[in-house]
Amino acid sequence: MWHWEANPLNGPAVLGMVIGGVVILILTLLVVMYSIYWQRKLIGWIQWRIGPNRVGPFGLLQTAADVIKLLIKEDVVPEKADRAMFLLAPIIAFVPAFTVLAAIPFSAHHVFTANISIGALFYVALSAITIHGVMLGAWASNNKYSLIGGMRSAAQLISYEIPLGLSIVGVVLMAGSINLNDIVEAQAKSGLWYVIPQILGFIVFMIASTAELSRTPFDLPEAESELVAGYHTEYSGFRFAFFMLTEYVYLFAMAGLFATLYLGGWSGPLLPGWLWFAIKAFLYISFQFWLQATMPRMRVDQLMSFSWKVLLPLALVNIVITAVVKAFV
Amino acid sequence: MSLIDEKDQVRTEEMLLNVGPQHPSTHGVFRLVVKISGETIIDAEPVIGYLHRGTEKLAEDLQYTQIIPYTDRLDYLAAMLNNYALCHTVEEALGLEIPERAEYLRVIAMELNRIASHLLFIGTYLLDLGAMSPFLYVFAERERIIQLFNELCGARLTYNYMRIGGVKWDAPPGWLDKVRAFVPHMREQLKMYDDLITGNEIFLNRVRGIGVYDTETALAYGMSGINLRSTGFDWDLRRKKPYSIYDRFDFEIPVGKNGDCFDRYYLHLLEMRESLKIVEQALDQIPESGPVLGKVPKLIRVPAGEYYSGIEGARGELGFYIVSDGKDKPYRMKIRKPSFLNLQLLPKLLRGQNMANLIAILGAVDIVLGEVDA
Numbered sequence: 094m095w096h097w098e099a100n101p102l103n104g105p106a107v108l109g110m111v112i113g114g115v116v117i118l119i120l121t122l123l124v125v126m127y128s129i130y131w132q133r134k135l136i137g138w139i140q141w142r143i144g145p146n147r148v149g150p151f152g153l154l155q156t157a158a159d160v161i162k163l164l165i166k167e168d169v170v171p172e173k174a175d176r177a178m179f180l181l182a183p184i185i186a187f188v189p190a191f192t193v194l195a196a197i198p199f200s201a202h203h204v205f206t207a208n209i210s211i212g213a214l215f216y217v218a219l220s221a222i223t224i225h226g227v228m229l230g231a232w233a234s235n236n237k238y239s240l241i242g243g244m245r246s247a248a249q250l251i252s253y254e255i256p257l258g259l260s261i262v263g264v265v266l267m268a269g270s271i272n273l274n275d276i277v278e279a280q281a282k283s284g285l286w287y288v289i290p291q292i293l294g295f296i297v298f299m300i301a302s303t304a305e306l307s308r309t310p311f312d313l314p315e316a317e318s319e320l321v322a323g324y325h326t327e328y329s330g331f332r333f334a335f336f337m338l339t340e341y342v343y344l345f346a347m348a349g350l351f352a353t354l355y356l357g358g359w360s361g362p363l364l365p366g367w368l369w370f371a372i373k374a375f376l377y378i379s380f381q382f383w384l385q386a387t388m389p390r391m392r393v394d395q396l397m398s399f400s401w402k403v404l405l406p407l408a409l410v411n412i413v414i415t416a417v418v419k420a421f422v
Numbered sequence: 423m424s425l426i427d428e429k430d431q432v433r434t435e436e437m438l439l440n441v442g443p444q445h446p447s448t449h450g451v452f453r454l455v456v457k458i459s460g461e462t463i464i465d466a467e468p469v470i471g472y473l474h475r476g477t478e479k480l481a482e483d484l485q486y487t488q489i490i491p492y493t494d495r496l497d498y499l500a501a502m503l504n505n506y507a508l509c510h511t512v513e514e515a516l517g518l519e520i521p522e523r524a525e526y527l528r529v530i531a532m533e534l535n536r537i538a539s540h541l542l543f544i545g546t547y548l549l550d551l552g553a554m555s556p557f558l559y560v561f562a563e564r565e566r567i568i569q570l571f572n573e574l575c576g577a578r579l580t581y582n583y584m585r586i587g588g589v590k591w592d593a594p595p596g597w598l599d600k601v602r603a604f605v606p607h608m609r610e611q612l613k614m615y616d617d618l619i620t621g622n623e624i625f626l627n628r629v630r631g632i633g634v635y636d637t638e639t640a641l642a643y644g645m646s647g648i649n650l651r652s653t654g655f656d657w658d659l660r661r662k663k664p665y666s667i668y669d670r671f672d673f674e675i676p677v678g679k680n681g682d683c684f685d686r687y688y689l690h691l692l693e694m695r696e697s698l699k700i701v702e703q704a705l706d707q708i709p710e711s712g713p714v715l716g717k718v719p720k721l722i723r724v725p726a727g728e729y730y731s732g733i734e735g736a737r738g739e740l741g742f743y744i745v746s747d748g749k750d751k752p753y754r755m756k757i758r759k760p761s762f763l764n765l766q767l768l769p770k771l772l773r774g775q776n777m778a779n780l781i782a783i784l785g786a787v788d789i790v791l792g793e794v795d796a
Binding site for chain 1: 437439461548551552553554555558559562618622624625627628776777778779
């Protein structure tokens with residue numbers, strides 16, 4: 094197993110970092126590209142449509158065409174916007190989304206990602222930084238819809254981070270480690286995926302993670318029927334693409350976290366580890382798309398009270414139960 | 423500018439927000455100037471007229487038959503009903519006899535159009551509330567109705583099908599059978615919408631108890647149709663002032679209880695069922711053959727006087743008021759536009775609500791801008 098921290102920062106180590114980063118970036122972009130394709134196909138089928146089928150065989154290159162379209166668009170910065178912040182915001186939003194992937198164990202060998210001893214904490218802490226990008230972008234746009242969207246995003250993401258974090262604590266207690274790799278190994282060793290003993294935490298995690306990703310029914314920040322496009326109303330071209338990319342990278346990262354925490358990550362019989370990981374992540378991603386095709390949107394005040402009055406107590410109850418069981422049984 | 427005011431509190435400001443005229447959920451070019459404090463609406467002012475074409479004035483320069491295509495463009499989601507409302511007023515004024523088969527064809531067309539219009543309401547309303555799929559489901563069903571109309575009169579939206587004294591064309595061979603096949607299919611679909619939407623807890627939380635008003639308010643503001651019936655007031659012109667051949671059919675008038683957005687949504691669903699019942703009965707009763715256009719003079723001159731008749735449109739009482747001085751063109755024509763009247767209560771309903779409810783309330787009023795602006 095590769096430990097970044099155990100190695101001195103010399104030439105080969107830096108080279109390894111760069112290669113690792115680039116490989117993960119390419120992998121992530123591919124995953125995002127085909128998650129979007131799968132999203133459009135799956136929702137299309139649910140809605141009695143065919144979905145993309147024109148660009149490339151079975152429409153497989155549709156997302157590539159969309160990205161090219163976004164790339165060659167004019168880069169518009171609104172005149173009254175705070176230019177520096179407006180340009181910086183998508184990057185602030187994207188970087189943590191990509192960085193958290195470093196902590197996700199894609200396979201047992203951990204080739205390109207870091208085996209961080211505080212993996213779960215790393216994820217929760219870094220993903221919180223994205224809010225700054227969203228908020229800054231919204232504020233810098235100098236657009237009322239953006240501002241409302243940004244405020245909603247900030248409120249929502251902060252509120253749901255707490256139940257999300259607390260639901261992870263249950264798993265951490267069970268495994269006795271914050272290291273994501275150890276959590277997977279603990280599940281593999283006990284032969285029981287944490288989705289069963291941690292069912293309460295699992296439910297909280299599923300709801301809170303959906304809200305963290307701002308996906309239906311919690312897609313208020315970009316409720317197009319109310320706020321046009323929420324915080325990215327004024328963004329176009331590649332900067333807009335960055336916000337979208339952030340969203341889908343988080344979807345992938347969250348799917349990875351879901352697989353790691355509750356479905357035993359890369360562990361599983363017969364198939365290689367990375368394939369197990371891919372199947373489990375795919376399940377989560379498909380579930381999110383299914384929700385998107387089915388649910389209406391919640392109202393902002395209901396969303397808040399749901400987080401603080403329902404999810405937070407549930408998550409706390411889950412921690413208490415886990416701790417008691419762990420201590421006495 | 424300091425962020426802290428004299429009382430050591432964070433300074434807050436009211437914000438003026440333009441919802442529309444180009445906004446995804448104003449359903450056309452409708453503008454709403456809302457003053458909000460945080461997410462709470464302090465005041466709202468609808469701004470209309472972006473789609474004004476002066477239909478009433480134009481009508482003064484047109485012969486009665488020539489006005490019919492203009493009515494298509496009022497409430498473009500229910501053009502058959504508009505067609506009929508005008509023809510009906512002129513027919514009343516002339517005291518014309520309408521052939522049986524024409525009456526049935528009109529009723530079938532009108533009720534199918536009502537279903538198409540209500541379908542679109544449900545689709546767009548759910549889309550406003552963030553659910554994407556129902557929008558596409560209803561469009562698939564509406565497409566079938568529009569195809570039927572296309573076969574009937576060669577147009578998908580602006581039908582220009584009714585004539586003073588009857589209808590323009592008889593149904594093409596096999597058309598009635600296609601309608602007959604559509605009815606049970608639609609019934610099944612309605613059940614699916616009911617299962618998919620009505621039981622959804624998130625949806626119920628968005629619409630229950632939102633935008634409530636009582637019967638007195640509704641009557642004072644001249645509301646009609648589902649907006650009035652949702653308050654529990656049983657008023658449907660098809661039953662209360664029967665026109666055409668509606669007295670021959672057995673159907674119910676669904677009435678709401680609470681006058682909230684949920685009732686308005688649900689009445690749309692229930693009304694479609696009743697419309698299907700009417701279509702089914704009309705198909706059973708329609709004469710095999712016969713003329714579809716009565717004996718009407720070449721040049722229609724309405725005797726001098728004032729005439730009004732209203733019908734139950736898809737959105738409420740749709741009426742044409744015609745002042746004639748005995749010529750072949752109306753001296754003045756006034757349209758009672760249900761969307762326009764239903765919209766009047768909006769500012770009052772919105773005050774004190776939050777932004778998310780704005781969409782739920784505006785959507786449930788079910789306006790069509792072509793009619794509001796005329």
